[in-house]
Amino acid sequence: MTFDPAAHAAAMVGHHYRVSDFYEIGREKVREYARAVLDDHPAHHDEDAARGLGYDGLLAPLTFVSIVGMIAQRKLFDEVVTGYDLSQIMQTDQRLVFHRPLEAGDRLICDVYLESFRQAAGSDIIVTKNIISDVNGELVQTTWTTLVARSGGEVDENIAHAVKDVMMHVAP
Template sequence: MNTGTDEAVQAVENFDPAAHAASMVGHHYRVDDYYEVGREKVREYARAVQDYHPVHWDEDLAQEYGYDGLLAPLTFISLVGILAQRKLFEQIVTGYDLSQILQTDQILEFHRPIKVGDQLVCDVYLHSFRQAFGGDIIVTKNIVTAQNDELVLTTYTTLIGRSGGDIDPNLNDVVRNVLMHGIGEDAPDHRPRANVPAPVVA
């Protein structure tokens, strides 16, 4: 008799992701590592979202705006958010298939711009949970700080999840076709700062 195995199987079968998520409201964790904002990552991201404001591309022009380096586009924080919320569904709010999770709303409250050189740390809170419209509505609160605990950003993200059910095998193709993969022809050439010495050619 495998009583222990049978009980484990029964526990898995009886696991209710929605009830578990509701019980975890108020839970908080800090992402283990920081995300360092890189100079070329900012330009790469700006190119991908076709944001050609000069503060994302040209360090001299960014300095004219009062900053000592490139600024990240506003939605750059999504790169950090994806990493932060992955743990939420892998370890905290378990039982959901990530392909069944849909982001429906996000509130971003910037306390200062994201800059090259920032080492961003994210604290994630399971802010609220409710069921409506046949889905589970999960709201997370993320507090993003830079080195020296400087507050950068507070976000509230609303997600709708559905546990169980069959996954559409064509879903991956649909998502792939929706994602932006082209590079805009209007992307500016970027240059190093004027005060960086040119390399010496022997």
């Protein structure tokens, strides 16, 4: 019998896992990320500016959580929702609820839920929910990510390779 990624994904709705280790937000990583996304707010680069706003460390840009999300999503497709070619997956929507700002020094834990799965127009639509908290259990962010995947058909290996090199970069 042939493995059907779509049927497997549908059967896994409701599945939950916790990423095995915490992610510690480093001061220099905050600065690096802020430069990469062209966010020049002083609180991302200067500790005195962040302290002036009432924080202990540099504030991470709002989208910094995407680093944690990439780690969590990789495990999702490696271990839970298997059988998909990552070059055939595209994020189409994301909703973020901010419970408090991310600061350098935070140690984050990510719980991932496969929230829903459906098929439409020849594609598989997968929604995940990530609950990010600190190691003390304080809720930091909740995110929902919608992904559209293809679980059938041929994949052009040249395109798959190009997409992997451009879009699937994993932070060290």
